[in-house]
Amino acid sequence: MKNFFVSKTDFKYTLRLLGKKPGFTLLSILVLGGGLGISIFTFTFCYYMSYRPLPQEGGEDIVRLCASEVGSACTGFKAFEFANLRRDIQSLEHVSILDGGVIYLETDDLVRRLDAVSVEPGLFTLSGGVALLGRTLQPIDMEPGAERVAVIGYELWLSLFDGGVDAIDRVVSIDNEPTKIVGVMPEGYKFPHFANIWLPAPTTLLDPVTNKLEVVSAYARIKPGESKGSATAELDALMERIRTQYPPDADLEYSSVTEQRIDQADSAQVMSLPMSMMGGIEGLIFLAVLNLLATLVFLLVCINVGTLLLARVNERMRDISVRVALGAPRKRLLMQVMGESVVISVLGGIVGVFVAGIGMEVFRLFMNSVELGAMPFWWDYQLGGSTLIALLIFLSITLLLVSAIPSWRAINGDFNSVMRDGTRGSLGLRTGRISRSLVVIAIALITFLLYTGVLVGGSLLRINQVVSNVDGKSMLSFNLDLPGNEYDSDARKQFYRAMQTELSNAVSIEDALVYLQRGQESVSSLDDEVTSYQATVTETYGSLSTFDAALLEGRALNEFDLVNGSAVAVISQSLAEKLWPGQNPLQQQLLVQGHDPDQLPSIRSVVGVVSNEPISGLFSRQFSLSPSTDAVYLPFPDGDEASTWVLAKHNGQKQAASSAIHRVIKQLDSEIELFVIDWEDQQSGMFLLVDYGLGVTLSIGLFSFLVAIAGIYGLTKNFMDLHRYEIGTMRALGATDKRVRFTYLRKGSRQLVTGFLIGNGIALPILYLVLTVTGDGLVDADLLISLAVAVIGLFATVLLAIYQPLQQILKLEPSAAIRYQ
Amino acid sequence: MSSSSLIELQGISKVFSIETLETHALQNINLKIEEGEFVSIAGASGCGKSTLLSIIGLLDVASSGYYYLAGHDASSLDRDERARLRNKEIGFVFQSFNLISDLTVYENIELPLTYRSDLSDQDIKDIVMNSLNVVDMVSRKDHFPSQLSGGQQQRVAVARAIGGNPSMILADEPCGNLDSKNAESVMQLLEKLHAEGATICMVTHDPKSALRADRYVELFDGQIISDEQIAEHTRERVVANLINELTRPIGVSVSTS
Numbered sequence A: 001m002k003n004f005f006v007s008k009t010d011f012k013y014t015l016r017l018l019g020k021k022p023g024f025t026l027l028s029i030l031v032l033g034g035g036l037g038i039s040i041f042t043f044t045f046c047y048y049m050s051y052r053p054l055p056q057e058g059g060e061d062i063v064r065l066c067a068s069e070v071g072s073a074c075t076g077f078k079a080f081e082f083a084n085l086r087r088d089i090q091s092l093e094h095v096s097i098l099d100g101g102v103i104y105l106e107t108d109d110l111v112r113r114l115d116a117v118s119v120e121p122g123l124f125t126l127s128g129g130v131a132l133l134g135r136t137l138q139p140i141d142m143e144p145g146a147e148r149v150a151v152i153g154y155e156l157w158l159s160l161f162d163g164g165v166d167a168i169d170r171v172v173s174i175d176n177e178p179t180k181i182v183g184v185m186p187e188g189y190k191f192p193h194f195a196n197i198w199l200p201a202p203t204t205l206l207d208p209v210t211n212k213l214e215v216v217s218a219y220a221r222i223k224p225g226e227s228k229g230s231a232t233a234e235l236d237a238l239m240e241r242i243r244t245q246y247p248p249d250a251d252l253e254y255s256s257v258t259e260q261r262i263d264q265a266d267s268a269q270v271m272s273l274p275m276s277m278m279g280g281i282e283g284l285i286f287l288a289v290l291n292l293l294a295t296l297v298f299l300l301v302c303i304n305v306g307t308l309l310l311a312r313v314n315e316r317m318r319d320i321s322v323r324v325a326l327g328a329p330r331k332r333l334l335m336q337v338m339g340e341s342v343v344i345s346v347l348g349g350i351v352g353v354f355v356a357g358i359g360m361e362v363f364r365l366f367m368n369s370v371e372l373g374a375m376p377f378w379w380d381y382q383l384g385g386s387t388l389i390a391l392l393i394f395l396s397i398t399l400l401l402v403s404a405i406p407s408w409r410a411i412n413g414d415f416n417s418v419m420r421d422g423t424r425g426s427l428g429l430r431t432g433r434i435s436r437s438l439v440v441i442a443i444a445l446i447t448f449l450l451y452t453g454v455l456v457g458g459s460l461l462r463i464n465q466v467v468s469n470v471d472g473k474s475m476l477s478f479n480l481d482l483p484g485n486e487y488d489s490d491a492r493k494q495f496y497r498a499m500q501t502e503l504s505n506a507v508s509i510e511d512a513l514v515y516l517q518r519g520q521e522s523v524s525s526l527d528d529e530v531t532s533y534q535a536t537v538t539e540t541y542g543s544l545s546t547f548d549a550a551l552l553e554g555r556a557l558n559e560f561d562l563v564n565g566s567a568v569a570v571i572s573q574s575l576a577e578k579l580w581p582g583q584n585p586l587q588q589q590l591l592v593q594g595h596d597p598d599q600l601p602s603i604r605s606v607v608g609v610v611s612n613e614p615i616s617g618l619f620s621r622q623f624s625l626s627p628s629t630d631a632v633y634l635p636f637p638d639g640d641e642a643s644t645w646v647l648a649k650h651n652g653q654k655q656a657a658s659s660a661i662h663r664v665i666k667q668l669d670s671e672i673e674l675f676v677i678d679w680e681d682q683q684s685g686m687f688l689l690v691d692y693g694l695g696v697t698l699s700i701g702l703f704s705f706l707v708a709i710a711g712i713y714g715l716t717k718n719f720m721d722l723h724r725y726e727i728g729t730m731r732a733l734g735a736t737d738k739r740v741r742f743t744y745l746r747k748g749s750r751q752l753v754t755g756f757l758i759g760n761g762i763a764l765p766i767l768y769l770v771l772t773v774t775g776d777g778l779v780d781a782d783l784l785i786s787l788a789v790a791v792i793g794l795f796a797t798v799l800l801a802i803y804q805p806l807q808q809i810l811k812l813e814p815s816a817a818i819r820y821q
Numbered sequence B: 001m002s003s004s005s006l007i008e009l010q011g012i013s014k015v016f017s018i019e020t021l022e023t024h025a026l027q028n029i030n031l032k033i034e035e036g037e038f039v040s041i042a043g044a045s046g047c048g049k050s051t052l053l054s055i056i057g058l059l060d061v062a063s064s065g066y067y068y069l070a071g072h073d074a075s076s077l078d079r080d081e082r083a084r085l086r087n088k089e090i091g092f093v094f095q096s097f098n099l100i101s102d103l104t105v106y107e108n109i110e111l112p113l114t115y116r117s118d119l120s121d122q123d124i125k126d127i128v129m130n131s132l133n134v135v136d137m138v139s140r141k142d143h144f145p146s147q148l149s150g151g152q153q154q155r156v157a158v159a160r161a162i163g164g165n166p167s168m169i170l171a172d173e174p175c176g177n178l179d180s181k182n183a184e185s186v187m188q189l190l191e192k193l194h195a196e197g198a199t200i201c202m203v204t205h206d207p208k209s210a211l212r213a214d215r216y217v218e219l220f221d222g223q224i225i226s227d228e229q230i231a232e233h234t235r236e237r238v239v240a241n242l243i244n245e246l247t248r249p250i251g252v253s254v255s256t257s
Helices: A008-020 A022-051 A079-086 A122-127 A154-161 A228-245 A273-277 A280-315 A317-325 A330-369 A385-412 A415-421 A426-470 A489-505 A559-564 A573-579 A615-619 A654-668 A679-722 A724-732 A737-773 A781-811 A814-819 B049-056 B079-089 B105-114 B121-134 B150-163 B180-195 B232-247
Strands: A062-066 A092-106 A111-119 A149-152 A171-174 A177-184 A197-200 A215-222 A269-272 A475-481 A509-525 A528-542 A551-554 A568-572 A589-592 A602-610 A631-635 A643-650 A676-678 B007-018 B021-033 B038-043 B064-069 B090-093 B168-172 B199-204 B215-220 B223-229
Touching (some): A008 A022, A008 B105, A022 A273, A022 A385, A022 A679, A062 A092, A062 A228, A062 A273, A079 A092, A079 A228, A092 A122, A092 A197, A122 A215, A149 A154, A228 A269, A269 A273, A280 A317, A280 A330, A280 A679, A317 A330, A330 A385, A330 B079, A426 A737, A426 A781, A475 A654, A489 A528, A509 A654, A568 A573, A573 A602, A589 A631, A602 A631, A654 A676, A679 A724, A679 A781, A724 A737, A724 A781, A724 A814, A737 A781, B007 B049, B021 B223, B038 B049, B038 B180, B049 B064, B049 B168, B049 B199, B079 B090, B090 B150, B105 B121, B105 B150, B121 B150, B150 B168, B150 B180, B168 B180, B180 B199
Parallel strands (some): A149 A177, A528 A631, A568 A602, B038 B199, B090 B168, B168 B199
Antiparallel strands (some): A062 A215, A092 A171, A171 A177, A475 A643, A475 A676, A509 A589, A509 A643, A568 A631, A589 A602, B007 B021, B007 B064
């Protein structure tokens, strides 16, 4: 129908309005663009992280098999158990196993540290990987005595051989063994995550004959007609049968790969590859929280832009009323009022895509630069179909939100009175009510975001401080598995002692430490069992000075403690100050709870205090919101633990130290396989990651705060303008400026307190839940002070946003305020 | 039920309720306006004349009673139907002109025509130019309202009111914001339109303006207290006095006696 929804005149009118106030237009577009950009980036990030199907053909059917319960993080299978289990799997095909780690690849003049995977040939079929040059791995490569071969990735091929076809059949040294390159994979192929090089899986993985410690990651495709649910059910049943048939050995309760206790739940499941990297339900909670925060920022932005548009509609109420009087159909009126919102939303959307695109590019460059093994191949963040869908969804929501209030007013306004009396009277009062409600919502949202921002920022700052302490330290570490059937308790002790001595004697290694981290445990003084603290408990053998923990008081753990299993402990200075403030901690009795709450706590005598080097928080692969320097070091146990970690401090000659480690271990037991991890690389990556996270959090927090304050200022200014006449009348009737100020600040404070209480009502239960699950120990005096400062800042800023426009009105003579229309 | 009159109000009442207080703005109004009439509605401030004009102009609805406009029962129309009827049958002229400041003169006159689906772009253009001719504002068609004097703005408002060839022009204090010269110019324009056949209903509290209509309706406390035809000689006398006043030289008269 001609001109039914919009006319050329309406469109020109909209553009004229926008052009008339370029500052308002630009501010609205930028604020909306920023909010949309954050939302689109977060949505795309979460989508790529968790739900996006793998890019290869049939990628949605590729799954990882996990020895864990549904909802838990994915853990690998013990090779022996999986070898028994895979024979009976019906719902999956191309089942393949692999093991991952770090290798050192040496060419003529260069040594590189690379993420490598040991795989079965079937993995290439499963993942649809076809070699660009040469071939993929074949069954013949797995046979005993076969020549050691490797397939390399595209980037490595370019880097090592400049993309030359003569790369095939070239021999390189991998972990000091000559290895022939037999294939090059195409660009982007990094299956299963970010592999650069694929090696044949060792026989210990392929054909395990005993219930040993090797752990494998298994991958497969779901057969046509089957689903993830049916595959999980089948796998779960098979797992239960295997566990019944082969009960886990008590000696082998630690997994060599995950450094966690092996799941004893007899459960198994299949997960998509992205979900398997998310860490189960906790990962999903993380994503949900991330999305919630982005949504709140977005909501705040929408409220503020909606508010700015509301003020604009207020200014145009007379125009709108004239249109109504001239017989404008309601739909046409709606479209005309929405004109500004549509133009601002579309332009904001373009800015939002731009912001999100920059965010994705920066993140991608960042991830590629920190050598964290780069990103999984499905994290190819870029503007694409999913971004556009996200944009359309967010734009629709934006239009709904930022147009809802102005349009609602346009349709339901009392035009007759507007034409007679202007925007005073009932309309002004209604606008006042809407403004007040929006101020309350904005304050509630910013309160929630403030709490979250302080918590996340505080946590990242703390991690940053801890990480920066370790950054730059020259250390190598490796995981050591001593097979339970070959090493009894005494043999293990002997092995550790010999290894520690040999490593410490190597020219390139200054010190070595064997350790086993037990994780966070509750500790207290024997004199005051009620006041307990969470501390990281680590069992060690060797010198704590390996990681620069200086002995401050007493003595270090020694050979005698190891041999006799003495009930002694060395603790960190921070813990000593908490447990025995102002007292001498030496010879004090320490209660260590242990993992099992039913187990009686062990009583240890404190024999030494060391400096607060954060070995504890960082040796763990488990990420904590609040890495603490509170630590307890115990003598290495009786030798029950088969899997341990070893830390070696080197003199800067990284490669020589790595070679020494391989040599020492091979001398002691030639069957043991090692992956040596470069501590420096790992920690600098972590440092950069935390630094990046801190920067992003602070930027988003600052953006949200500025948006909220600008919005609150706009709302209160609008509110004050609507009350200019009333203020003029009050003063005409004899009210002093002080009285007027008091009246309006009291009104403003009511909104502030209401919004603050609502924000607290939402934020506190959620934060309590998050802190209970992950952030134990995070709430301390520093955090509470930061929070108090932030809240005072919020109150002061909001009151200033009320006071400032009030002052402007009070500068006018009462007669001028009364004449105001 | 339909009516042969252009406007027919039967027992119209309007009550404003604020909490427990009820204000009877109009009480049992019965009024007929025939096609081609020029009716003035006068009365003291607060007597209900603007409320009556709002109801006649379909900007408000009565609390009770019946209203027929050009044969349509307007009492039971919904918002959109009232908007359509208003657009087609009524042209408004307001005291404060109510031109849209961000539209040009041409666009202001064009605006109500764009709400109709039965006019082509060329039709609209012809109508706008014709209306501009009638009020003698063609040369100002690309100006914005802020660039015009009050009298010129009101002439544009008149052009906008007549553009859609409505059954009736409703003028609410059309001279209220104008100086006497511009006011007379606007009144003459309304009289000219009336002479050409337009039906005009004008609300005013100025007796001189009210007496220039054919018919004078007076309201008091929401009720019609008089409704009478104005004699031709009365109107001629009023007009002659006005012209005398307007043509008197401006200056200070000094008595020499």
